[in-house]
Amino acid sequence: MRWFWIDRYEEFxxxxxxxxxxxxxxxxxxxxxxxxxxxxxPNSLIVEGMAQAAGLLVADAIDYNRRVVLAKVASAVFHFDAVPGDTIRFRAEILDLKPAGSLTKVTSTVGDRLQGEAELFFAHLEPGEGVPKLFESEELLRWLDQLHIYEVGRDESGQPLARPDW
Amino acid sequence: MPSRDEIFEKVKSALVDALGVDEDDVTPGATMVGDLGAESIDFLDIVFRLEKAFNIKISRGELFPEDVLSSSEFVTDGKVTPAGIAALKARMPFADLTKFEANPSVQNFANTLTVEDMVKYVASKLGQ
Structure with missing residues (x-):
């Protein structure tokens, strides 16, 4: 099984x-x-999709200089089951961001129906905290490209995100 | 300045949200780890929530001194040394470490911090 629980970003x-x-x-x-x-x-995998949607948002915000790990599902509520044929839309928002961690809120919707809502807490690990290497740059860039981050992504001033030169 | 009761209510709300415990469980004497089940990552979450609730800044290790407790300088054979106790007291003037001093095993520290300590900590940050 490939561990990809979002297909692409629409907005970043x-x-x-x-x-x-x-x-x-x-x-x-x-x-x-x-x-x-x-x-x-499974809602557990929807949480994983939420974590990927929010985790990459956080990782980008700290320039991928620490490994962003889902440390805690502070809360998660689901209102109905998603089924084949559904398009789940995750909206992730950073509530708080610090060097050591971040708190995010993520909702999942199917059409105009709220399917789930969660608060996810991420730890930001540095190499040495059980992290031998942050990431394989080629592999990560390929994933970011597949998610269309550099097509739809915008920085704080509304300019397109620059693709990193790792 | 909020009253002690107002601080307690906000601390309680932060702990209920961070730890998923019932409001009734959050009593002043409840220990953070033993009674409320807080794990190390929860302390970071709690820091976020207290900062927001009280508009204060909390430095890493200020609320839960994991660096002292994992330091070879301050811990020998699983016990915090007198120098480590002094470091903890300097770091955490809000906490009552009397019981911990009697048996300063690192493992025991988890059951030292109480909700009341959190309230005192916030009060100290607010200058009360």
């Missing part, structure tokens, strides 16, 4: 907020293994 405002989409497809393995015969998108 550095240090502020971002919107990402996840299309739920019956072709996904976990939909068959979770509750056989009842294909629903």
């Amino acid at each position: 405002i550095r240090g502020k907020h971002a919107t990402a989409v996840k299309n739920v497809s019956l072709a996904e393995e976990h939909l068959h293994d979770h509750f056989p015969g009842v294909a629903i998108m």
